[in-house]
Amino acid sequence: MSDEIDPSIAALLSETEDSLPQQKALNPSDGLLSNVVEDNSFDLQLEKQKAALKNLQAQAKPVSTGPKSIHEPDLNVKQFAPITKFFEDTPSKDYDDPAYYKTCLTGEGQSSQRLHQLLAKYLNCTDKKDRTVYRQQMVTAYWEFLKNLAPKMANPNTAKCKHLAMRFGVVLPSLFAPEHKDFFSRAIYKNTTNEPIMYMDEWISEIATGKFKPSATDEVKTSSRGPAAEQQRIMALKSKNSGKLQSVESLVTVKESERLQLEMEVKDRVSELCRHPEILGLAPHTQPYSDNQRRLFAEISQRFHALQKVDRELTNYIKEYQEAKSVEQTLESKSSEMVQEVNVGLEEINGEMGTIRQMAKMTCGRQGNQFPVFTREFFHCMDKNTGFRENVIRELTWIESIDPECFCRIHKNIPHRIVPYVLLVPTYGDSGFCWEPFDRYNRITSRGRICIPMYPRDLRTACLTAVADLRWQVAKEKASFDWMTDGLTGHYYQYLEEHKMKGDVKQFFIEDYILWMTKESNGTQKLEKEVRGIFWRYMPFPQALKDELKKRSLCYQELYQRDINRSMSDGY
Numbered sequence: 001m002s003d004e005i006d007p008s009i010a011a012l013l014s015e016t017e018d019s020l021p022q023q024k025a026l027n028p029s030d031g032l033l034s035n036v037v038e039d040n041s042f043d044l045q046l047e048k049q050k051a052a053l054k055n056l057q058a059q060a061k062p063v064s065t066g067p068k069s070i071h072e073p074d075l076n077v078k079q080f081a082p083i084t085k086f087f088e089d090t091p092s093k094d095y096d097d098p099a100y101y102k103t104c105l106t107g108e109g110q111s112s113q114r115l116h117q118l119l120a121k122y123l124n125c126t127d128k129k130d131r132t133v134y135r136q137q138m139v140t141a142y143w144e145f146l147k148n149l150a151p152k153m154a155n156p157n158t159a160k161c162k163h164l165a166m167r168f169g170v171v172l173p174s175l176f177a178p179e180h181k182d183f184f185s186r187a188i189y190k191n192t193t194n195e196p197i198m199y200m201d202e203w204i205s206e207i208a209t210g211k212f213k214p215s216a217t218d219e220v221k222t223s224s225r226g227p228a229a230e231q232q233r234i235m236a237l238k239s240k241n242s243g244k245l246q247s248v249e250s251l252v253t254v255k256e257s258e259r260l261q262l263e264m265e266v267k268d269r270v271s272e273l274c275r276h277p278e279i280l281g282l283a284p285h286t287q288p289y290s291d292n293q294r295r296l297f298a299e300i301s302q303r304f305h306a307l308q309k310v311d312r313e314l315t316n317y318i319k320e321y322q323e324a325k326s327v328e329q330t331l332e333s334k335s336s337e338m339v340q341e342v343n344v345g346l347e348e349i350n351g352e353m354g355t356i357r358q359m360a361k362m363t364c365g366r367q368g369n370q371f372p373v374f375t376r377e378f379f380h381c382m383d384k385n386t387g388f389r390e391n392v393i394r395e396l397t398w399i400e401s402i403d404p405e406c407f408c409r410i411h412k413n414i415p416h417r418i419v420p421y422v423l424l425v426p427t428y429g430d431s432g433f434c435w436e437p438f439d440r441y442n443r444i445t446s447r448g449r450i451c452i453p454m455y456p457r458d459l460r461t462a463c464l465t466a467v468a469d470l471r472w473q474v475a476k477e478k479a480s481f482d483w484m485t486d487g488l489t490g491h492y493y494q495y496l497e498e499h500k501m502k503g504d505v506k507q508f509f510i511e512d513y514i515l516w517m518t519k520e521s522n523g524t525q526k527l528e529k530e531v532r533g534i535f536w537r538y539m540p541f542p543q544a545l546k547d548e549l550k551k552r553s554l555c556y557q558e559l560y561q562r563d564i565n566r567s568m569s570d571g572y
Contacts, residue, residue, distance in 0.1 A: 029441075068563050070196040071212050073244065073418045073445050074436060075250050080195065080397045080419075086390045087383070091185035094160055095173040103170055104161045107276050111144040119172065119373070132505035135371055142171075142372040147353045151199045151346060154208035167199040168454070169374040177376040183383040188390060196447055197422040200356065207352050212421075214352045215449060216436055236441050238331045245324040246445045247411055248317055255314040256412060269296045269303075285568050319548040356425065357436075363453040365430030371428065378428050379455055387424050387454030387462070394420075395463040402521045404542055406467050409474065411444050420448035429453035432466025437473040448474070461514065468513035471539065488538040495530050513539075521545065533559060 014515050015344070094100070095454065105112035120139050146166055153160040153166065168184065176184065191202065198206065206212055213236070273296050276286035301479040364370050369378055384391060386499040396419075396474070400406055408415040432452040439446030450470055456462040483489045492509055511529055516535050519526040536559045541549070546563070549556040 003392050007547045021031060056216070057484065069211075070191070070198075071206075071447075073416075073447060075246050075418075079400060080393055081193065082397075083193070085188070085389045086388070086394075087183060088188055089186075091182060092189075094164060094183055095176065095181055097161070100161050101172050103159050104165050105145075105515060108145055108148045110493045110515060111141065111148050115141045116172070118504070131548045139370050139372055140248045143353070143357050145296065147350055148424070150204045150353050151208060152351050153205040163201045166201040166204070167426065167547075169372060175373070175375040177379075180379060183386075187388050193389065193393060194492065195389075195393060195422075195423065195492055196419060197392055199389070199424050200426065203350065203423050204352065206345065208349055209357070213439075214348050215355045216440070220337075225295050234331060234335050238328070238335065239337070240441045241324055241327045241331060242368045242442065242445060243442070245321070245328055248324060249322045250414055250416065251412065252314065252317045252321055252412060255310055255317060259307065259310050262303050262310065266300055266303050266307075269300050272296060273300075273523075275423065289539040308564060311364075322438070330360050356423070358427070359423065359451040360427045360432075360433060362433055363425060363427045363431055363451060365429065370539070371471075372426075374426065374455075380457070381455055385459045387452055387456065389424065391459060392422065392424065392463060392558075394450060394518045395460050396467070398460070399463060399467050399537055401469075401518065402517055402541060402545070403467070403539055405539065409438070409444070410478075416445060418445055418447055420450050422466075423449065424454050426449060426455065427453045430458070430462060430465075432455045432467060433472050434468070434469035443477075460518075464514050464517055465510055468510040471507070472509050475538070488534065491534045491538070492531070495528075495534065523549055525553065525555065527553065532564075 007280065033277060041285070095102070115138070116132055118138045122131060122138060125134060152162065156213055159494075170176075173181065192197070207214055244274055255312045273289070273293050275293075279287050281284050297421075342526055360372070361370060364529055371378060381387075405415065407417050407419050409414075409418055419437075423435075430453065432450060434448060434450045437447040438448045448470055450466040452462050452466050475481045479486045484493045493505055496508060512531050512535070515526045516532075516539070520532065520535070521541060522541075525532070532555065540546070541564075545555075546560060550560040
C-alpha cells in the first residue's frame with residue numbers, strides 16, 4: 001500500500017489545520033460553520049459544528065402550517081394522537097326535539113312514506129311471524145330512504161336529524177333507552193382528530209363533494225363525460241402524483257440524514273487524526289501518527305466514497321421531487337378552478353350507497369341481524385364499546401401498540417405509515433373487514449378502506465378483524481402472483497396445505513391474528529408452533545414486548561434467537 005495520502009484527505013486535513021484554535025477564527029462566509037466562534041478547544045468547536053449541523057437539518061424540515069387534510073397521509077406521523085375527550089360534557093338537545101321524526105322523514109318522497117308505514121306495523125305488531133316479515137321489509141325500505149337522503153349530505157343546510165339518521169341509524173328517538181339517549185347525546189359530532197375515520201354521512205359528503213373517489217367495485221360504473229368525470233380524472237392524477245411526491249420526499253429526508261451522519265463521522269475521525277501529544281523530553285515537538293490514527297486514513301476514504309454515492313442519489317431524488325412538485329402545482333391550479341360543491345353525479349352517489357349497503361351486510365354476515373334502524377331491542381353495547389370515532393381510535397391505537405407495522409407499507413426499504421380510511425356503519429354486525437387495501441393508481445401512499453360496525457358485541461374484536469383483513473390483503477398484493485409461496489401469505493398458505501386444512505384461508509388467518517394479538521402478546525400460547533413462527537417474523541411485536549416474552553417461555557426464547565441469527569446473516 002502506498003504511503004502517499006489521498007488528495008481528498010490531504011485537502012480535508014489542510015482545511016482542518018486552518019480551523020485549529022491557534023489559527024484565526026472560521027471565516028463567516030463559510031456557510032454552515034459561520035456560527036462557530038473561535039474557541040480555545042478544538043473539541044468545543046467540533047461540538048458547536050455538530051449543533052450547527054443539527055440546527056440546519058431541523059430548519060430544513062418543512063414547517064407545519066396546520067393539520068393536513070384527512071385525504072393527505074402525513075408520513076411524519078408515527079402514531080395516533082392520544083384521545084383526551086371521548087364525550088361532550090354537555091349533552092345535545094337534538095333527540096329532545098318533538099319534531100325529530102317528522103323532520104327526518106319529510107321531503108324524502110315515497111321511500112319515507114313506506115319506511116313510516118313499515119316501522120309503524122313493526123312496532124305495533126304482536127305476532128312473531130308477521131313481525132319478522134316487517135323487519136325484513138324494513139331493510140330494503142330503509143336503504144331506499146338513505147339513498148334519497150345521500151345527495152343532501154353535502155348541503156350544509158340539511159337538517160341535523162337527517163345526518164343523525166344516516167350516521168347512527170336513529171330515525172325515531174323514542175326507540176332509545178334513557179341511558180342510551182344520554183351518551184348518544186354526548187357523542188362528539190365533528191371530527192376533531194384529523195384522522196380518516198368517518199361516519200356514513202361524512203363519508204357520503206366527502207364523496208359527493210369530490211374530495212375522494214367512490215369505493216372501487218366492479219358493479220358501479222362512473223360517468224366518462226362532464227364536470228364530474230373531469231373532477232375524478234384530476235383526483236386520480238393528484239392521488240398518483242401525491243404518492244410519488246411523498247415517497248420521494250421521504251427518500252430525500254433519509255439521504256439527508258445519511259449524509260449528515262457520514263459528515264459527522266468524517267469530522268470525528270479528522271478530529272482524532274489531528275491530535276498530536278508532545279514527545280516527552282522533546283517538547284514542543286509532537287508525536288507522529290499512531291497505528292490507530294493511520295487506520296483512520298482508510299476509514300475517512302471509505303466515508304468519502306459513501307458521501308459521493310449518497311450525494312448522487314440525493315441529487316436524483318431532489319430532481320424527482322422538483323418534478324413532482326411542479327406537477328402538483330399544475331393539478332392544484334386546475335382543481336381550484338372547479339366548483340367545490342356537489343360535483344359528483346347522482347349515479348356515483350347512488351353507486352356508493354349500494355357499495356355501503358354491501359359493506360353493511362358483510363359486517364353482519366349471512367345469518368346476522370341486518371335490521372338497519374337503531375332500537376334498544378338489539379343494542380347492547382356500553383358507551384366505551386360503541387363504535388364512536390374516539391372509541392375506534394382507542395382500539396386502533398392498542399392494535400398498533402402490539403403490531404407496530406399493521407398500517408405500514410414498505411417502499412424502497414422505507415416503511416410508510418398510512419392509516420386507512422375507516423367507515424363506521426351503524427349495524428349490529430360483529431366483524432370488520434377491508435374493502436380496498438390501497439388505490440390501484442397509487443400503491444405507495446394511498447389509503448386503503450376498511451369498514452367497522454358501530455354496534456358489535458365486542459368492538460375490539462370488530463377492529464381486529466378489519467386490521468387482520470387489511471394485513472392479509474396488503475401482504476397478498478405485495479406478493480402478487482407468488483402470494484401462495486412468498487412472504488406472510490405464502491408461508492401461512494403452505495402451513496395450511498401441509499396440515500390439509502380446508503376452508504377460507506383468509507378466515508383462518510383472521511382467527512389466528514386475533515389469538516396472536518389477544519393471547520400470544522400476553523405470553524399465553526394458543527397458536528400452533530409453525531403459525532407462531534410465521535407471525536413472529538412477518539408481524540413482529542415491538543422490541544420491548546419481545547424482550548419481555550423471551551423471559552416467559554422457551555418457545556419465545558427460540559424465536560428471539562432466530563431474530564438474532566437472521567440479523568447476523570443480513571436478514572435472510
